[in-house]
Amino acid sequence: MTSKPIGEILIEKNLITKEQLAQALELQKETGSLLGEILISLGSITPIQLYQVITQQGPFEYTGENLHLLAQEIDPKLFLFFNSQDFFQYSFFPYRYDHEELEILTPNPNNVSLRHFLEDKFPGKKLIIKLITPYELDWLAHIFFKDKFLQEATSGLFYRSPEESAMRVFTPVQWISLGALCALILIGVFTLPRLTILILLGLANLFYAISVIFRFVLSSSGAKLDTNSSLFKKNEPQLRPNDLPTYSILLPLYHEPPNVIRQLTTAIQNLDYPPEKLDVIFLIEEDDQDTLIHCKAEKPPYNVRFVIVPEGMPKTKPRACNFGLAFARGEFLTIYDAEDIPERDQLKKAVACFRSSPPDIMCFQNALNFYNAEQNILTRLFTLEYSYWFDYLLPGLYLNHLPIPLGGTSNHFRTKILRDLGGWDPYNVTEDADLGMRASYRGYRVGILPSTTFEEANSRVKNWIRQRSRWLKGYLQTFLVHNRHPFQVVRNSGWKGWFTLQVFIGGTTLGQAFSLILWILFFIWLFNRGEFLQSYFSGPILYLGVFNLIVGNFLGIYLSMLAVFRRGIDRLIFYSLLNPLYWWLTSIAAWKGIFQLFTRPFFWEKTIHGLQIKEK
Incomplete structure (x- = not known):
């Protein structure tokens, strides 16, 4: 045992240089992090080297080399005293105990909050600490709690709150209502067809018409929110490095090519956040060995962990994220998709906004846009839509205090509240939108983060339809789930919240599906104004149809034009005139989504990434 500072011991053993120690000490002054964690994050030493030196420095024994033997000696009865989340929150694992002593395994023997936590649980017992690395702690949790974590990830929401889960697509009442509606329409068609x-x-x-007007009102409100600066300028003074908490990042991956993994690893390393305070989790499906090999080939830094999601159904992104949530250590948590490139200061902005916001704001959604916006016509139209959606519509919902359906990536959460809400619904293929609505109905709010994550826009029509049909199917799932108890929605969110659910969630899919029929009828009427169609398109219906045709399309095109100016991509303005063609494509995807709702409700159609990777 020696009283020398750990930095000196590392230099004596030629594990680090004086320059590396000086750099780490300078960073320690800024961030307040542990010296060993900083050296590991810089790649100067490995975790095992650090803990072997700590063993020589103090009274703690590193036991990771005998971890398999230790695992056989762990007393399972100890688990009864803890919630499994305690092991990640306080970074320890119980080993064994008797009437006088409690032995634990931990990577952080000087954790004061851990000591207080255990003293409250086991008053009067002597605490004996053995050292393991954070990776070995993960291994123990996976060995002992994999089945529990998997059951929670797959069925936890359904067992706790079955009415909030899409595991059952239609309730009996909804089946009866749908059947009665179809029967009523059929009877009407055969008995009173014209009426x-x-x-x-x-x-x-x-x-x-209602949907068009509602979106225009929201967009007009959203135009008043300066998402580029106002919130951050308000919160900027609170950004002190030593106050930054641990931030977890979930990265669900499935069949991703090497170029995508390479770009993702670079994007995460480029984040302006102390690396020792980043908790990066690559979520890799058990049957996807190729992606695991690609990830290892990139040799990511030591703040990256690989969590293998066990085989099972449904094989969806939210199921993987739920499993990863069990391992998350951060006070805050975000999700990025495989092809994402977030702005460098995004996490700091999120922390600043959380710190200055009331506790009922459980999540911040930042904007999404594309780095391959001008690859072809489809990506240009997709960019117009995203710019309009994230820069106008969602801010409009926020300013009008309406529920916000989250986007599938770059949602920043308070981790504890996310767990309290039950995480994501693994049976909902737009788990993000569902979570945003569920949070609203439970009294929480979603804020708008002044930052952007850049993604890869789908550049191929078939791939685009796969993605869009899944989104629209998921919106219908969300619509059905939260309409099981409509009066409860009214009580929790008011009539405005109920109206948003009908028009913005249900109306997104149904409106886009019906629009194709209306377009077909319009062209038939336009080129063949026979007596039959004239009898149907007259009076109020004709006026409404003309309103939708002229005003609806004009507003859609006009708002797309406005969206480009906020992004500084005014060269795309003329492509907004092609929006009707894009909407027809959306209608096709909507009908596919409706069909799959009845045939394959939980099927997750994989979006192919890496068709265009930005070269830095």
Whole structure:
């Protein structure tokens, strides 16, 4: 045992240089992190080298070399005293105990909060500490709690709150209601065909008009929020490096090519955040050995962990994220997709906004946009849509205090509240939108983060339809789940929240599906104005149809034009005139999503990434 500072011991053993120690000490002054963690994050030493030196420095024994034997000696009865999340929150694992002593395994023997936590649990017992690395702690948790974590990830929400889970697509009441509606329409078509068709056309046009007006009102409100600067300038003074908490990043991966993994690893390393305070988790499916090999080939830094998601169904992104959530150590948590490139200061902005926001804001959604916006016509139209959605519509929902359906990436959460909400619904293929609505109905809010994550826009039509049909199917799942108890929605979110669910969530899929039918009928009427169609398109229905045709399309094109100016991509403005063609493509995806809702509701159609990777 020696009283020498750990830095001196590392230099004596030629594990680090004086320059490396000086750099680490300078960073320690800025961030307040442990010296060993900083040296590991810089790649100066390995965790095992650090803990072997700590063993020589103090009264603690490094036991990771005999971890398999230790695992056989762990007393499972100790688990009854803890919640499995305690092991990650306080960074320890129970080993054994008797009437006088409690032995634990931990990578941080000087953790004061851990000592207080255990003293409260086991008053009067002597605490004996053995050292293991953070990776070995993960291994123990995986060995002992894999089945529990997997069950929670797959069925936890359903067992706790079955009415909030999409595991059951339709409730009996919804099946009866849907069947009665279909029967009523069929009876009407055969007995009173003209009246029935007039009613259906009138309702479709009315719903479409309401949806267009609602989105215009939201966009007009959203234009007032300066998402580029206002929130950050307000919170900037609170950004002190030594106050930055541990931040977890979940990265769900499945069949990703090497170029995508390489770009992702670089993007995470480029984040302006103390690396020793980053908790990066690559979530890799058990049957996807190729992606695991690609990830290891990139030799990511020591703040990256590989968590293998066990085989099982449904094989969805939210199931993988739920499993990864069990391992997360951060006070805050975000998700990035495989092809994402977040702005460098995004995590700091998120921390600043959380620190100055009331506790009922459980999540911040930042904007998404594309780094291959001008690859082809499809990516240009996709960019117009995303710019409009994230820069106008979602800020409009925020300013009007309405529920916000989250985007699938770059959601920044308070980790504890995310766990309290039950995580994501593994059976909902737009788990993000569902979580945003569920949070709202439980009294939480979503804020808008003034930052952007850049993604790869789908450049191939078939790949785009796969992705879009999944989104629209998931919106219908969310619509069905939260309409199981509509009066409860009204009680929790008011009539505005209920209206948003019908028009913004259900209407997104149904409106886009019906629009194709209305377009077809319009062209038939335009080129063949026979007496049959004239009898249906007259009076109020004709006026509504003309309103939707002229005003609806004009507003859609106009808002797309406005969206480009906030992003500084005004060279795309003329492509907004092609939006009707893009909407027809969306209608095709909507019908595919509706069909799959009945045939393959939980099927996750994989979006192919890496078709265009930005070269830095």
